[in-house]
Amino acid sequence: MMLAAAFTSRRGTLLLLVAVMLLVPLVAPSSFYLRVAALVWIFALAALGLTIVMGYAGQVSLGHAGFLGIGAYAVAIGPRHLALDPLLSLALGALLCGLVAYLVGKPILKLKGYYLAIATLGFGLIVALVLASESAVTGGPDGMPVARLSLFGWRVTGALTWYWVTAGALLLGALLALNVEASPTGRALRALHDSEIAAAGAGVDVASKKLAAFVIGAVYAGIAGALLALMNGLITPETAGFMHSIELVAMVIIGGLGSVTGAVVGAAFLVVLPQALTSLQEYEQAVLGLLIMVFMIFLPSGIVPTLRRLVLERAS
Amino acid sequence: MTILDVQGLGISFGGVVAVDDVSFTVAPGEVFSIIGPNGAGKTTLFNLVTGIYHADRGRVRLAGADVTGVAPHLLAGRGLVRTFQNLQIFFRMSALENVMVGNHLAERTSLLSDLFGFPSVARQNRATRRRALDLLERVGLARYADVAAGGLPYGVLKRLEIARALAANPKVLLLDEPAAGCNAVETEAIDALIGEITRAGIAVVLIEHDMKLVMRISDRVLVLAQGRRLAEGQPRTVRNDPSVIAAYLGEHGAREADRAYG
Numbered sequence: 001m002m003l004a005a006a007f008t009s010r011r012g013t014l015l016l017l018v019a020v021m022l023l024v025p026l027v028a029p030s031s032f033y034l035r036v037a038a039l040v041w042i043f044a045l046a047a048l049g050l051t052i053v054m055g056y057a058g059q060v061s062l063g064h065a066g067f068l069g070i071g072a073y074a075v076a077i078g079p080r081h082l083a084l085d086p087l088l089s090l091a092l093g094a095l096l097c098g099l100v101a102y103l104v105g106k107p108i109l110k111l112k113g114y115y116l117a118i119a120t121l122g123f124g125l126i127v128a129l130v131l132a133s134e135s136a137v138t139g140g141p142d143g144m145p146v147a148r149l150s151l152f153g154w155r156v157t158g159a160l161t162w163y164w165v166t167a168g169a170l171l172l173g174a175l176l177a178l179n180v181e182a183s184p185t186g187r188a189l190r191a192l193h194d195s196e197i198a199a200a201g202a203g204v205d206v207a208s209k210k211l212a213a214f215v216i217g218a219v220y221a222g223i224a225g226a227l228l229a230l231m232n233g234l235i236t237p238e239t240a241g242f243m244h245s246i247e248l249v250a251m252v253i254i255g256g257l258g259s260v261t262g263a264v265v266g267a268a269f270l271v272v273l274p275q276a277l278t279s280l281q282e283y284e285q286a287v288l289g290l291l292i293m294v295f296m297i298f299l300p301s302g303i304v305p306t307l308r309r310l311v312l313e314r315a316s
Numbered sequence: 317m318t319i320l321d322v323q324g325l326g327i328s329f330g331g332v333v334a335v336d337d338v339s340f341t342v343a344p345g346e347v348f349s350i351i352g353p354n355g356a357g358k359t360t361l362f363n364l365v366t367g368i369y370h371a372d373r374g375r376v377r378l379a380g381a382d383v384t385g386v387a388p389h390l391l392a393g394r395g396l397v398r399t400f401q402n403l404q405i406f407f408r409m410s411a412l413e414n415v416m417v418g419n420h421l422a423e424r425t426s427l428l429s430d431l432f433g434f435p436s437v438a439r440q441n442r443a444t445r446r447r448a449l450d451l452l453e454r455v456g457l458a459r460y461a462d463v464a465a466g467g468l469p470y471g472v473l474k475r476l477e478i479a480r481a482l483a484a485n486p487k488v489l490l491l492d493e494p495a496a497g498c499n500a501v502e503t504e505a506i507d508a509l510i511g512e513i514t515r516a517g518i519a520v521v522l523i524e525h526d527m528k529l530v531m532r533i534s535d536r537v538l539v540l541a542q543g544r545r546l547a548e549g550q551p552r553t554v555r556n557d558p559s560v561i562a563a564y565l566g567e568h569g570a571r572e573a574d575r576a577y578g
Contacts, residue, residue, distance in 0.1 A: 176431050183430035183437050184423040184444070191406045191417040197368065198404035198477075202484055203392035203421035212427055258408075 008312070010178045013261050017174055021167045031159035036275055038159070038231060041166035042224050044267035045173045047251040048260065049220025052177060054249070055258030056186060057213040058193030059109060060117045063124025064248050067097045067218040069131055069240020071225030072146075076235050077137060079147040086149045090226040097222030098215045105214040109207065124245045131237035143236030146229045162231045169227060170264070173220055177260050180216070189213055190258075221248075254295055256302025265303050269295075319344045319519045320396075320488045325364050325374035326543075334360045336543045337373070342488065342519045347510060349522040349530045349551075352540035353564060358523045359401055361540070362490055365521075366398050367391050379487060393421050395487030399477040399494060401523070407466035411457060411476055414465050415448035418483025422447075451479045455509060471502035478509060489513060490521045495529055507533060531555065539563065 024037050050064050074093025078084035084092070108119040132141045149156040156165060180186045188209050192199035196206050229235040238244070247270055255266025273291065277284045299306045320342040327335050335357040342348045350358050363369040365376055367388045376384045378396055386394070406414050425440050452458045455475040460468055465476065474494055481489055491510070495503045503526060510533055514520055524530050530537065531551040539546040539554055541563040547554050554560055 175433075179433035179437070180430055182441065183433075184420060184425050184440060185427055185430040187409070187413060187417050188420055190409055190413075191420075194406040194408055195404040197388075198400065198406065198480075199417065200388040201366070201392055201398055201400075201404070202418045202480060203389050204417070205389050216431070 008308070010182065013178060014171070014175060016261065017171060017264065021171070025160065025163060034159040034163045035231075036272060038163045038166040039228075040264075040268045040271045041163075041170040042228050042231070043248070043251065043271055044264040045166075045170045045227070046221045046224035047248055047255070047263040047267045048170075048173050048177050049217035049224070050248050050252045051258060051260065051263045052180060052189070052220070053213050053217035054252055055263075056181065056189040056193065057210055059210055059213065060113070060249075061120040061214070061217070062117050062242075062245050062249065063120040063122070063127070064217065064221050065240050065242070065244035066124040066127035067101065067221035068225035068228070068244060068248075069127050069237065070097050070100060071222030072229035072235045072239045073131060073138060073144075073225075074222070075149075075226045075229050076144050076146045080144065081137060086147055086230060087151065090223065090230070093226050094219050094222045097218040101215045101218030102211065105211045109210045109214060121242070121245075124240065124242060128237050128240040128242070131240055138237070141237060143234060143238075146233050146235055148233070149230045156230070166227055166231070169223065173223075174260050174264070181260070185209070185212065250292065254292065254302060256304035256306070259302065259304045259308075262302050262304035269303070317343055319379055320365075320521070321375075321377040322365060323375045323377075325361065325371050325376065327360065327364055327369055327372050334543050335364060338538075338540070338543075338545050339374075340538050340545075340548065342521055344487070344519050345514045345517045346535045347514055347520045347522060347533050349524060349534040349537045350540060351524070351527070351530055351537060351554075352546070355542075356540040357543040358540055359492060360543075362398060362492055362521075362523065366396060366490065392484050395485065396490070397481045397484045397486035397488070398490035399474075399481050399492055401492040401496070403470070403473050403477065405465050405473050405476065407464070409465060410462050411465050411468060411472075412445070412448050412452060412461040414476055415451050415479045415483050416444045418451075418480035419444045419447055421484060448479075448483060451482050454482070454512070455479045456505060471498045474498060474502070475506065475509070478506075482513070486518055488519045488521065490523075492523045493525060494522070495524055495526045503529060 025034060028034050028037065046068055050061060053059050053061050071093045074096060075086050075089045078089025078092065079086050104123050108116060111119050131138050138144060156162065188199065188204040191202065192204060192206050192209060200206050225239060228239065251266035251270050252263055254269055255264065256262030274284065274288055277287055280287055295303070318341045323339045325335060325338045326333065338361060340348065350361065352358055360369065364371045367386050370385055375382060378394055383391060383394060406417060423440050423444060425437050429437055449458065449461060452461055455478055457472060457475055457479065460472060465473065468476065478491070478494060494506050498506065507529055510520055522534065534551050536549065537551050537554045538548045539560050546563055547557045547560050
């Protein structure tokens, strides 16, 4: 019964997430595990942004890591070149992501399916290229160091601190994503996912709703990128790279398209598994790829929707 | 009194004239049917009136205002709402949520309030939900409220589309083959439903192949053939019009019919 609630109600999803967040530090044998968990929370936050774009609104984005990169470099460049506070840089970076998403999304969200995929791919490539080539500001392909974050005079450092900061950010992100899902905006997004023509017929301004989803998704990724940069203390253009964009899409799909819990599970899957497979050395990538294929073959609707169906069938 | 006024509407696709100089008017509470052989341009005409296609020629006026070329979502806001010949259902949403989307225009929340989950959103959700449940009940689908629309049978989805359209508070409702693929019982239900809709003062523009249904419920019938107006008038008049019989049965069929009735 409780398990069923975790899959179906908003409060259940959040409680499950909080329970896992509280549990991990108790069982983690070393700070290494906390750092991996913090990475999961960060990528889950970025994947949640993509859940709103792809899962709710059904608009594919193969360049979402571009926003990860913009957010990350904002907290690197702001304090270094403009003498801005890191926290203010984070906020400005998130704002910049929203603005860029608005300007880029307005023309390209008119495209559909494969064509939108290629256009977003192009956007991601441009961001990565600019970050790698503007060496004077970004440090070029080698990247640049990131100043430490301090909140009201308190320096944010140490694995456990970052664990809680990232967990808090994810929890807030999950809350907002769940809010949207059950709201008039969320219904409009899910409606246009299934039929744009019928959504428009019901009075939904399809173009502006798509754009709103894209902007929100970009802000999520931007904040995730900023947290990633601040936690690692170093950032490279690879953050905005194509592989990261594909990873984000894979997280959303493996976890279960459109599911908030799914985005977190998908992020955990793709962050933890490579760490667990490092003992396989040169076979690591091959085994990871194989596992992804096996999961998609046996759980085609994603991990969380499949589990939900099993739990609900058992409960009824 | 006229609620919908279509004048000289026309469109060509690659040199082929699909709809040519079609005019008609519809009054509130009236059932106005558009019939014609396959490919006569009926659905194209709907797509022109609802702003999905841009007309090459002609004007559409709604409640006196020129709405030619106005985007579909804005037309919905002005009271022009339609259903679709090939179902356009939100398959991943529940039946109730499908109808709730129809209430979108009446919903008074902003993107920010939706994100942060202000109390106004919960209030709005409750109001929308209540209204959608009422409408599901009206079309006889209340028991399917929480079922995913993707799992519902065809005849049920036809009525679900009508409920969703009604949620948008139409002044003019365009129904594109609402009884297609429905069994006799379902057709009966749609017949009764259309009667109820018009009694509420809503104008219904109907495309339908079920001639028994058309002849029974229509106030006036427009016959299209090859994109042009062939005849218009009361069902009885249209049914006996020789040119209509010829269009449906072909020249040869008409001669045969003449001889048979001769």
